[in-house]
Every structure is written in structure tokens, then in C-alpha cells.
Amino acid sequence: MEQENNQPDGxxxxxxxxxxxxxxxxxxxxxxxxxxxxKDSFVVVEGEGxxxxxxxxxxxxxxxxxxxxxxxxxxxxxxxLEGESCHVxxxxxxxxxxxxxxxxxxxxxxxxxxxxxKGVEVLQRGFGLRxxxxxxxxxxxxxxxxxx
Amino acid sequence: MEQENNQPDGxxxxxxxxxxxxxxxxxxxxxxxxxxxxKDSFVVVEGEGxxxxxxxxxxxxxxxxxxxxxxxxxxxxxxxLEGESCHVxxxxxxxxxxxxxxxxxxxxxxxxxxxxxKGVEVLQRGFGLRxxxxxxxxxxxxxxxxxx
Numbered sequence: 026m027e028q029e030n031n032q033p034d035g036x037x038x039x040x041x042x043x044x045x046x047x048x049x050x051x052x053x054x055x056x057x058x059x060x061x062x063x064k065d066s067f068v069v070v071e072g073e074g075x076x077x078x079x080x081x082x083x084x085x086x087x088x089x090x091x092x093x094x095x096x097x098x099x100x101x102x103x104x105x106l107e108g109e110s111c112h113v114x115x116x117x118x119x120x121x122x123x124x125x126x127x128x129x130x131x132x133x134x135x136x137x138x139x140x141x142x143k144g145v146e147v148l149q150r151g152f153g154l155r156x157x158x159x160x161x162x163x164x165x166x167x168x169x170x171x172x173x
Numbered sequence: 174m175e176q177e178n179n180q181p182d183g184x185x186x187x188x189x190x191x192x193x194x195x196x197x198x199x200x201x202x203x204x205x206x207x208x209x210x211x212k213d214s215f216v217v218v219e220g221e222g223x224x225x226x227x228x229x230x231x232x233x234x235x236x237x238x239x240x241x242x243x244x245x246x247x248x249x250x251x252x253x254l255e256g257e258s259c260h261v262x263x264x265x266x267x268x269x270x271x272x273x274x275x276x277x278x279x280x281x282x283x284x285x286x287x288x289x290x291k292g293v294e295v296l297q298r299g300f301g302l303r304x305x306x307x308x309x310x311x312x313x314x315x316x317x318x319x320x321x
Contacts, residue, residue, distance in 0.1 A: 041189055041192075041246060044313070046312060046313055048312065054312075060291055060292060060293075061288070061310060096188075098189060100313075118268060119267045119268050120266060120267050120312075121311075122267050122312045123271035123272075123274070123312070123313055124271075126192060126271070140209070143208055143209050144208060145208075145209060162206075162209060163269075164194060164196065164202075164268075164269035164270045164271070165192070165248075165270075165271055
């Protein structure tokens with residue numbers, strides 16, 4: 026599945042739709058970023074969702090998320106309130122920071138298989154509004170989101 | 174300078190041109206990412222440059238950088254070999270990871286002034302092929318690069 030020389034697979038970065046940032050406290054970060062991006066520029070939601078970890082276990086995660094649409098890119102701030110999640114590991118290992126870059130794909134399972142053929146496994150996956158998967162392309166984590 | 178409700182300044186994310194990643198060892202990371210993005214997809218350069226730190230001091234930095242063009246976005250891997258730099262602080266505090274997101278601006282000094290009016294200072298700036306500045310919008314660092 027390896028590509029030929031000098032023809033990187035640019036499709037995956039052709040359409041960055043989200044930059045995801047793990048933070049300690051969403052409210053505090055929203056307050057900071059609204060000074061930059063404008064008052065009331067974030068929508069904050071608190072909720073519970075299910076996900077599948079890299080080892081196959083299904084988990085329930087409670088989180089507080091904030092979204093701000095900046096041109097074509099959504100800025101997502103993520104605070105995990107309860108449950109196991111790769112975001113918790115990230116915060117422990119790296120502190121607050123950019124956790125993932127997201128791109129849309131037509132067929133999530135097909136893309137995952139392409140990554141697996143290159144030795145890259147799923148770090149975590151789930152289904153929010155649309156199916157998504159974090160691919161273990163660390164230190165960058167690439168999130169694939171299935172187009173609606 | 175604050176914007177009105179619900180009108181975030183999306184211009185800055187309208188054109189993400191680079192994702193910058195700080196790593197321990199560029200050669201090792203290139204080897205990892207070439208498995209994903211394709212053989213020989215990176216150009217590696219080693220060199221010396223000058224920059225101005227946030228506290229106003231001018232420094233000389235030796236680094237090894239690798240670039241891979243992925244669609245419209247350039248992936249930059251950064252290893253600092255010698256000298257003071259915010260990348261060194263990042264690696265110490267956060268470990269390897271996504272350090273900055275870059276966007277192009279028409280006039281760097283004007284954009285910096287707009288950020289300063291919002292209380293955001295320059296973290297580090299310099300002049301490579303084009304003038305650039307990292308803005309201290311942590312935990313995201315936003316790099317502004319002046320369009321050529």
C-alpha cells in the first residue's frame with residue numbers, strides 16, 4: 026500500500042475541518058479565547074457519549090465541549106469530566122494543547138483499513154453526530170470524520 | 174477592539190497553511206510519517222537562523238526541520254539542535270506534539286498590533302523565507318506568516 030516517491034497522500038489534509046484542543050477547564054478557556062475571537066463566539070455543550078478505546082473496550086465518557094467556527098475550521102475545546110478517554114491520557118502526558126486535527130472522509134471504515142495497512146491503528150472511535158475515529162498517528166493525532 | 178456577539182474573527186483560520194510539530198528526532202519522525210504519507214515525501218533541512226524571543230532578546234537557533242506538503246497544508250517537523258527557542262520550552266513542558274497552526278497574513282506588524290490590542294503578545298518572531306511570528310494564544314500557538 027506504500028505510495029511512490031514524492032507523492033504524499035495529501036487528500037487527508039486537503040480539508041482540515043477541525044482543530045481539537047484538550048483543556049483543563051472549558052469555561053476558563055472559552056473566556057480566554059473569546060477575548061481573541063469575540064464575545065459569545067463559542068457554543069458550550071455538556072453531555073455523555075460512548076466510544077470504543079483502542080483496546081476494544083466500550084466506554085461512556087462525560088465531557089464538556091466548546092465549539093467556535095473560525096472560517097472553514099471548527100475550533101473544539103475538550104474537557105473530560107468522567108470516564109476513560111484518550112483525551113485524559115493526553116492531558117496527563119502532555120498537558121493542555123492541540124490534541125487532534127480533523128478531516129472528513131467519505132467512508133470511515135475504508136479509510137481506517139487504509140491506515141491499518143500502513144501499520145496505524147485506531148486510538149479511539151465513536152459516533153457523535155457522525156462516525157469518527159482518532160488514528161494513532163502520534164505525535165499528531167488525525168481524526169477522521171465521516172461526511173454526512 | 175472587541176468584536177460583537179457571535180461574529181468570531183474567522184479570517185485567521187480561513188487559510189491554515191501549516192501544522193508545526195515539535196519532535197525529539199526529525200529523522201526518526203520522518204521515518205514514521207513516511208510510512209503514512211509516502212516514501213521520500215519529506216524534505217529535510219538543517220540550518221541556523223535568528224529569532225527574537227518574547228522578552229526581546231535576539232537569539233541564534235540551530236535546527237533540523239522536515240517539510241511535507243499535504244494538499245494545501247504543509248506539515249513541519251521541528252527539532253531544535255542548539256539555542257533558546259519556544260520549541261525547546263514546548264518539548265520540555267508538553268513533550269512531542271502539535272506546536273502551532275500557521276496562517277498567512279498580508280501585513281505581519283498590523284496583525285500583531287491587533288492581537289496586542291486583545292492582550293495577546295508575541296511569543297517569538299523571526300524572518301526565514303518570510304517574516305513570521307508565533308502569537309501567545311496558548312494552549313494553541315498561532316503562527317502568522319506574512320504573505321510573499
